[in-house]
Amino acid sequence: MSWEDRLNIAIDAALARSFPVGGESHVSTLVAGTPGYLDHEYYQTNRLSEKSDVYSFGVVLLEIITNKPVIDQTREKPHIAEWVKFMLTRGDINNVMDPKLQGVYDSGSAWKALELAMTCVYPSSLERPNMSHVVHELKECLISENKRTRLKRHQRIKFSRH
Numbered sequence: 001m002s003w004e005d006r007l008n009i010a011i012d013a014a015l016a017r018s019f020p021v022g023g024e025s026h027v028s029t030l031v032a033g034t035p036g037y038l039d040h041e042y043y044q045t046n047r048l049s050e051k052s053d054v055y056s057f058g059v060v061l062l063e064i065i066t067n068k069p070v071i072d073q074t075r076e077k078p079h080i081a082e083w084v085k086f087m088l089t090r091g092d093i094n095n096v097m098d099p100k101l102q103g104v105y106d107s108g109s110a111w112k113a114l115e116l117a118m119t120c121v122y123p124s125s126l127e128r129p130n131m132s133h134v135v136h137e138l139k140e141c142l143i144s145e146n147k148r149t150r151l152k153r154h155q156r157i158k159f160s161r162h
Helices: 003-017 040-045 050-066 080-089 107-120 131-161
Strands: 026-028 047-049
Touching: 003 050, 003 107, 003 131, 040 047, 040 050, 047 050, 050 080, 050 107, 050 131, 080 107, 107 131
Parallel strands: none
Antiparallel strands: 026 047
């Protein structure tokens, strides 16, 4: 699956979560869900909000980017968000990106998507973006990737004529 395909999937998923349901700002419930995807604040408050969705989406986005499981006890940092943060502090984007992409992606787009995912998983919900901002930023990533692929196609056509 290409970087462009992954960005399109992420945009579709983000759009699905960017509209409030029933006009409520939060939902009170018992803590339940798949480990690794739930907002840390949810465990403390038992309240789901748009920012809880943003956190969960950030985790999914990291999965899409890295093709790694959310929890992996064999990693130095078992949770994907902590592992990516650890790798990025070293400036190591190549080992964060899914190796199946074989480096075929716009590095600016990849960095932007990773930075976006990391803002989505901030521990404090106040520091997380809203979903409409996430959608906007992902579309910007897709535009960058599309420019790269158009340029490559143009170069191939230009060189094949000579």
